[in-house]
Amino acid sequence: KNQVEQSPQSLIILEGKNCTLQCNYTVSPFSNLRWYKQDTGRGPVSLTIMTFSENTKSNGRYTATLDADTKQSSLHITASQLSDSASYICVVGPTSGTYKYIFGTGTRLKVLA
Amino acid sequence: DADVTQTPRNRITKTGKRIMLECSQTKGHDRMYWYRQDPGLGLRLIYYSFDVKDINKGEISDGYSVSRQAQAKFSLSLESAIPNQTALYFCATSDAGQTAGEQYFGPGTRLTVT
Numbered sequence: 001k002n003q004v005e006q007s008p009q010s011l012i013i014l015e016g017k018n019c020t021l022q023c024n025y026t027v028s029p030f031s032n033l034r035w036y037k038q039d040t041g042r043g044p045v046s047l048t049i050m051t052f053s054e055n056t057k058s059n060g061r062y063t064a065t066l067d068a069d070t071k072q073s074s075l076h077i078t079a080s081q082l083s084d085s086a087s088y089i090c091v092v093g094p095t096s097g098t099y100k101y102i103f104g105t106g107t108r109l110k111v112l113a
Numbered sequence: 114d115a116d117v118t119q120t121p122r123n124r125i126t127k128t129g130k131r132i133m134l135e136c137s138q139t140k141g142h143d144r145m146y147w148y149r150q151d152p153g154l155g156l157r158l159i160y161y162s163f164d165v166k167d168i169n170k171g172e173i174s175d176g177y178s179v180s181r182q183a184q185a186k187f188s189l190s191l192e193s194a195i196p197n198q199t200a201l202y203f204c205a206t207s208d209a210g211q212t213a214g215e216q217y218f219g220p221g222t223r224l225t226v227t
Contacts, residue, residue, distance in 0.1 A: 004155065034215075043117070043203050043218030044156075089155070099169070101216070103155030 003027070004092050004104035012110045017080055021107045023073040023090030035064050035075045036089040038106065044089055047075070080111045116140045117219035119204050125225045126194050134189045134222050136204030144207045145187040146216065147171075147179060149200040156203065162187055163209065194226040 004025045013019050025033070032051050036044035048057040048064040050073075056065045061078045077084055087108045093101035117138045126132050136145065143164050148156040158171030160179040168181055176198060180188045191198055204219040 041221070041223075043205075043220050045218070046215060049215060099161055099163075100158065100172075103157075105153060105155050 004090055004102045006088075006090050006104040006107050008107060009105070010108040010110070012112060013080055015080060015082055015111050015113050019077050019080060019109065021075045021077075021088050021090075021109070023075070023104055025071050025073070025090070025092045025102070027092040027095060027102050028071070030092050030095050032093070033064075033066055033073050034091045035062070035073075036091060038087045038089055040086070047088075077109075080109075082111050082113060085109060085111045117204060117206055117217055119202075119219040119222050121222060122220065123223045125227065127227055128195055130194050132191045132194055132224070134191075134202055134204075134224070136187045136189070136219055138185050138204075138206045138217075138219075140206055140208070140217060141184075142206040142217075143184065143209045145181065146205040146207075147177075147187070147189045148203045148205060149173070149198075150203060150221075151200050159189065159202075191224075191226075194224075196226045199224060199226045 007022045032049050034049045035047045037047050038044040047062050048059050050057045050066045052068055063076045066073045087106040089106045090104040091101050120135045146161045147159040149159055150156050157173050159173055159177050160171050162168045162181045165181050178190045202222045205216045207216045
């Protein structure tokens with residue numbers, strides 16, 4: 001069964017600190033892996049998109065990595081800000097020959113002053 | 114103005130009522146999607162449409178129907194709402210020409226069925 005699992009479920013850090021969120025997947029093959037940020041009460045917004053052949057992608061203070069051999073991805077947030085408080089969702093897809101995207105359940109990050 | 118809009122943003126309805134959620138987009142994308150989000154679960158696909166004449170069921174389509182009135186409009190209907198359809202509903206769009214398959218989400222509709 002195609003799955004995307006994220007850890008930790010929730011995380012609290014102090015402003016200015018770095019953190020790393022994990023995503024393990026069993027989906028194969030697929031076109032790309034994405035990380036989304038979802039603020040409370042809002043729709044997800046894309047942070048990074050990587051094809052299965054890419055190892056890393058950055059977007060400002062956000063850096064995503066992908067290890068296709070171990071089927072793991074991580075999202076590293078540098079010098080966290082209060083505005084980083086949100087849920088971060090890992091999405092894998094579309095799976096080969098389909099429309100389907102597999103969504104993880106997300107990691108809820110809270111940044112404290 | 115937002116590229117993907119959803120109406121209403123919040124709705125409370127009673128069991129057995131018919132309700133329609135609407136989605137409009139100004140991105141000019143061919144592909145539109147309806148998802149629901151429940152606590153502790155990832156977003157799940159209800160229906161998707163790759164153009165006006167192409168509508169397909171997703172993984173949890175039972176109890177829902179859709180209408181693609183135009184390229185820019187995609188509506189989701191609950192014919193007879195039930196409490197376990199209480200959830201956050203998102204519309205999304207993507208451009209068929211983009212190989213990366215970027216999806217753009219609306220702000221969501223919070224639906225409560227009592």
